[in-house]
Amino acid sequence: MEEKRDFGDLKREVIEKGKCALCGGCVATCRLLDYGYLSVDFSEERPVIKEGQQCPPDCGYCYYQCPRVEKPALREGLEEIYEVASTDEEIRKACQDGGAVTSLLASALADAVVEGCITVADNGEWKPEVRVAMDKAGLIKSAGSKYTPAATLTGIADALLDAGLWSIALVGTPCQMAAYEKMLVVGRDTHNAHNFSSNVRLRIGLFCKGTYSYDKLMKEYLERKRGINIREITKLNISEDVLHVYAGDKELLSAGIDEMEDYKRDGCKVCEDFVGLFSDISVGNVGSPEGKSSVIVHTDFGKEVFESALEWGFIEAKPMDKSGVDLIHKLMKEKKEAGIAEKERRKKKLMEQMK
Numbered sequence: 020m021e022e023k024r025d026f027g028d029l030k031r032e033v034i035e036k037g038k039c040a041l042c043g044g045c046v047a048t049c050r051l052l053d054y055g056y057l058s059v060d061f062s063e064e065r066p067v068i069k070e071g072q073q074c075p076p077d078c079g080y081c082y083y084q085c086p087r088v089e090k091p092a093l094r095e096g097l098e099e100i101y102e103v104a105s106t107d108e109e110i111r112k113a114c115q116d117g118g119a120v121t122s123l124l125a126s127a128l129a130d131a132v133v134e135g136c137i138t139v140a141d142n143g144e145w146k147p148e149v150r151v152a153m154d155k156a157g158l159i160k161s162a163g164s165k166y167t168p169a170a171t172l173t174g175i176a177d178a179l180l181d182a183g184l185w186s187i188a189l190v191g192t193p194c195q196m197a198a199y200e201k202m203l204v205v206g207r208d209t210h211n212a213h214n215f216s217s218n219v220r221l222r223i224g225l226f227c228k229g230t231y232s233y234d235k236l237m238k239e240y241l242e243r244k245r246g247i248n249i250r251e252i253t254k255l256n257i258s259e260d261v262l263h264v265y266a267g268d269k270e271l272l273s274a275g276i277d278e279m280e281d282y283k284r285d286g287c288k289v290c291e292d293f294v295g296l297f298s299d300i301s302v303g304n305v306g307s308p309e310g311k312s313s314v315i316v317h318t319d320f321g322k323e324v325f326e327s328a329l330e331w332g333f334i335e336a337k338p339m340d341k342s343g344v345d346l347i348h349k350l351m352k353e354k355k356e357a358g359i360a361e362k363e364r365r366k367k368k369l370m371e372q373m374k
């Protein structure tokens with residue numbers, strides 16, 4: 020019989036090898052979740068167990084939950100791609116691009132598909148904070164990309180155990196969508212003590228080329244190197260490989276992301292998914308004209324939610340032009356190839372070290 024793995028193995032095989040995506044899946048599934056046994060240390064940007072504690076024997080939910088131990092299998096789905104804009108002026112003004120994520124969530128809340136949405140808000144210093152939004156005002160507070168990691172899956176436990184919700188939407192990066200897929204599939208097999216898988220009704224994935232270490236991007240690069248007061252920032256946006264930093268209508272900075280490559284998290288360098296293939300719907304800004312969001316519907320349920328948002332007038336949409344679709348496919352391919360190449364590079368380096 021195969022020996023059961025535990026947090027020690029997760030640490031050795033994933034965290035210390037620079038593969039951790041900081042999705043929060045292991046924390047949310049920890050058997051001793053109620054005791055705060057496993058948590059994310061944001062200064063170190065890694066999951067840690069309480070000092071001096073030992074895991075109970077025969078556990079290991081965290082290990083089997085991790086999408087970086089073994090990727091979940093991708094199920095066949097749809098690929099309907101649209102250019103979308105919110106019809107709500109307040110949402111369009113507050114949000115990035117077309118405001119599609121916020122409007123799809125607002126529609127799902129209004130339609131009682133979900134009772135709350137796990138999103139990520141800025142804590143005032145652009146440090147991501149996982150929150151449960153229950154209405155349009157809460158959704159608007161969480162709008163916009165942060166580009167630094169948030170262990171979003173920990174919000175599932177907060178939504179269920181603290182807010183008492185039964186039906187929630189999860190918005191996150193592709194790695195978080197994959198982590199949730201593992202929760203769904205592996206959680207049941209391993210009789211996970213905290214299998215929240217039936218409570219997440221809607222998954223919205225966000226296109227992602229990578230996240231950056233908070234201290235390096237916000238403190239070292241923006242604050243020290245570029246002299247920007249991060250409390251003044253109202254919006255960050257990466258578009259066509261350029262980071263734009265705004266304070267209201269004023270653009271404080273426009274700089275190519277190649278300048279920030281060294282700040283990218285190691286776990287992102289091995290990532291192969293650009294759009295969030297494990298989501299019901301994914302949203303980004305590639306391929307659409309300015310002021311519009313790019314939306315990919317992946318599942319039948321995602322299609323229902325999307326069509327209902329259209330029918331109720333929360334969004335306007337049109338199928339994306341071929342040039343936009345081609346660009347998305349190109350970036351999907353490039354990210355997959357880059358992730359595989361980085362894994363190969365690390366493998367080779369390890370083998371050379373062992374010689």
Ligand code: SF4
Pocket residue numbers: 025026048049050051056057068074075078079080081082
């Ligand atoms: S799930 Fe089990 S093995 Fe993993 S950290 Fe929690 S107690 Fe330890």
Ligand code: SF4
Pocket residue numbers: 029033034038039040041042043044045046066084085086087088198
């Ligand atoms: S990738 Fe996610 S599940 Fe795996 S160790 Fe990192 S935070 Fe935990």
Ligand code: SF4
Pocket residue numbers: 040192193194195227228229230286287288290291292
């Ligand atoms: S690049 Fe991959 S691992 Fe990094 S945040 Fe994006 S989806 Fe997650």
